Amino acid sequence: MTIRLDIYSVFFSGEKRLRRLFLSYFFILFTVFPVFADENQRFWVVFVDKCNNEDLEIFNQSICQEYIEALHEQDFFAQTKSNWLNAVTVEITSKKELDQLKSLSFIKEVKPVNRGWKLASIHQESDFKQSSYTVKQIQPKSIYDLKLDGSGVTVGVIDAGYYNATKNTYLKHIFKDERVLGFKDYLSGPSTTSQTFFGTKRTSSDSHGTTVLRMIAGQEGNMRYGLADKSNFYLARTDHGDKESRSEEENWIMALEWMVDSLGIKLINSSLGYTNGFDLKDENYLPSQMDGETSMVTKAAEVATQEKDVLLVVSAGNEGDSNWKIISAPADAKGVLSVGATTKSGVKASYSSLGPTFLEYIKPEVSCYSLFGTSFSAPVITGLAACLWQMKPEATAKEIRGAIIQSSWFYPYGNNYVGYGVPNAGKAINILKGIPLENQTEIIHAQNEKNIEIIPQEGEGTLLIAYHKVSETVVIKQEFIYLNNDAWKVKKTKKSISTTLWTGDRHIEIFWK
Numbered sequence: 001m002t003i004r005l006d007i008y009s010v011f012f013s014g015e016k017r018l019r020r021l022f023l024s025y026f027f028i029l030f031t032v033f034p035v036f037a038d039e040n041q042r043f044w045v046v047f048v049d050k051c052n053n054e055d056l057e058i059f060n061q062s063i064c065q066e067y068i069e070a071l072h073e074q075d076f077f078a079q080t081k082s083n084w085l086n087a088v089t090v091e092i093t094s095k096k097e098l099d100q101l102k103s104l105s106f107i108k109e110v111k112p113v114n115r116g117w118k119l120a121s122i123h124q125e126s127d128f129k130q131s132s133y134t135v136k137q138i139q140p141k142s143i144y145d146l147k148l149d150g151s152g153v154t155v156g157v158i159d160a161g162y163y164n165a166t167k168n169t170y171l172k173h174i175f176k177d178e179r180v181l182g183f184k185d186y187l188s189g190p191s192t193t194s195q196t197f198f199g200t201k202r203t204s205s206d207s208h209g210t211t212v213l214r215m216i217a218g219q220e221g222n223m224r225y226g227l228a229d230k231s232n233f234y235l236a237r238t239d240h241g242d243k244e245s246r247s248e249e250e251n252w253i254m255a256l257e258w259m260v261d262s263l264g265i266k267l268i269n270s271s272l273g274y275t276n277g278f279d280l281k282d283e284n285y286l287p288s289q290m291d292g293e294t295s296m297v298t299k300a301a302e303v304a305t306q307e308k309d310v311l312l313v314v315s316a317g318n319e320g321d322s323n324w325k326i327i328s329a330p331a332d333a334k335g336v337l338s339v340g341a342t343t344k345s346g347v348k349a350s351y352s353s354l355g356p357t358f359l360e361y362i363k364p365e366v367s368c369y370s371l372f373g374t375s376f377s378a379p380v381i382t383g384l385a386a387c388l389w390q391m392k393p394e395a396t397a398k399e400i401r402g403a404i405i406q407s408s409w410f411y412p413y414g415n416n417y418v419g420y421g422v423p424n425a426g427k428a429i430n431i432l433k434g435i436p437l438e439n440q441t442e443i444i445h446a447q448n449e450k451n452i453e454i455i456p457q458e459g460e461g462t463l464l465i466a467y468h469k470v471s472e473t474v475v476i477k478q479e480f481i482y483l484n485n486d487a488w489k490v491k492k493t494k495k496s497i498s499t500t501l502w503t504g505d506r507h508i509e510i511f512w513k
Contacts, residue, residue: 161206
């Protein structure tokens with residue numbers, strides 16, 4: 001099964017190269033399975049239960065060995081095992097074998113492992129110092145005042161290659177202090193050495209993980225490009241980048257389980273997303289399947305966040321200006337912290353993926369500035385989370401996640417463009433300290449009015465951001481409104497029931513009656 005996702009162009013030394021970011025982790029359960037070619041097809045096999053371990057907590061036990069042995073007797077050999085999902089992958093060479101597999105009484109479900117993803121391209125920064133604005137945007141003064149830097153917090157990063165990370169100017173402090181505690185390359189296997197992991201360039205995407213790491217912990221002198229510059233790290237490479245493969249979703253799940261079950265990591269960043277683009281169109285993910293429960297990668301993310309007390313920070317996706325439009329898996333998982341991208345002004349970046357209108361919860365939850373994709377927005381929020389956990393080590397993942405969301409510009413009036421907006425580090429700190437925040441949202445009830453004037457306060461600029469909503473959360477239009485005769489004139493958009501306004505300092509909600 002094949003998938004392809006193309007996004008943005010990457011510039012290396014002035015040469016434009018198409019990179020293929022990550023793609024599609026979708027397990028689409030087809031009514032008709034694909035025609036088998038000469039090569040084997042790979043399938044997820046989900047077991048009905050965990051046999052003699054039924055009395056145990058389902059996610060705290062291993063797959064039933066009896067079922068694996070029963071598969072072996074039928075000449076099906078487990079390639080990848082997921083205790084969390086109670087599933088294994090197997091290879092099948094014919095429809096007859098598939099029918100044989102589906103007939104086994106201990107099998108609940110058989111789902112094809114889609115393959116053929118292509119790494120989506122991303123704009124690479126040529127001037128790293130541009131990214132320092134992302135830190136400024138989340139108001140880090142309280143972080144600096146409390147001398148928070150992620151010390152004592154271990155962060156997992158699941159990404160593509162980390163080529164030349166050891167030589168990167170902005171990451172030298174991490175390697176000098178030996179704070180990369182371990183790594184796994186799920187492409188090359190356990191024989192991968194440090195020299196190979198960091199020093200061998202195999203694909204055009206091999207610096208992606210390096211840039212993500214820099215956005216979490218990068219620094220040079222007094223300049224911080226990420227907030228968690230003193231955290232410890234475990235790294236996993238799960239994506240190839242140039243070749244079509246069916247194994248990246250397996251790699252991602254294995255890396256997640258390794259970090260959580262074997263290492264006990266509570267904070268993980270993954271700037272990968274899985275949508276559509278397979279070579280065979282009938283194998284593509286459907287937008288309707290970004291529902292928080294379809295893909296295996298989303299299911300694994302839900303286990304991590306709901307059962308394992310993990311804060312999983314993921315990129316919302318870069319499909320906002322494509323036909324796909326909406327977030328990618330696992331950003332659709334309810335429990336993850338999905339991060340979109342804004343421009344410097346604070347509006348949704350054109351490429352940043354939208355939250356599906358059919359979800360009953362807000363996606364993405366938060367956003368922050370990134371010029372080159374949501375891949376580099378998510379790690380900024382991960383760095384913030386590390387600092388918050390350093391301040392309150394006893395906090396749960398849900399508490400850290402909640403503090404970040406509640407500190408954001410528009411809380412509790414989120415939308416499917418930027419979520420609750422950009423987090424405020426100082427407010428998040430106060431929330432974790434138990435200091436109640438005043439609700440500073442200004443509410444305007446426009447009774448039979450179609451035009452409202454907003455008077456700027458002292459110190460505010462000339463620009464107002466407006467999100468016009470057709471429901472409580474669904475935006476139909478975002479726009480800039482400029483001062484006109486010393487006032488911002490806000491006009492009701494057709495079909496809108498409310499409008500969220502941001503002056504740069506104030507959050508205003510207009511409810512049109």
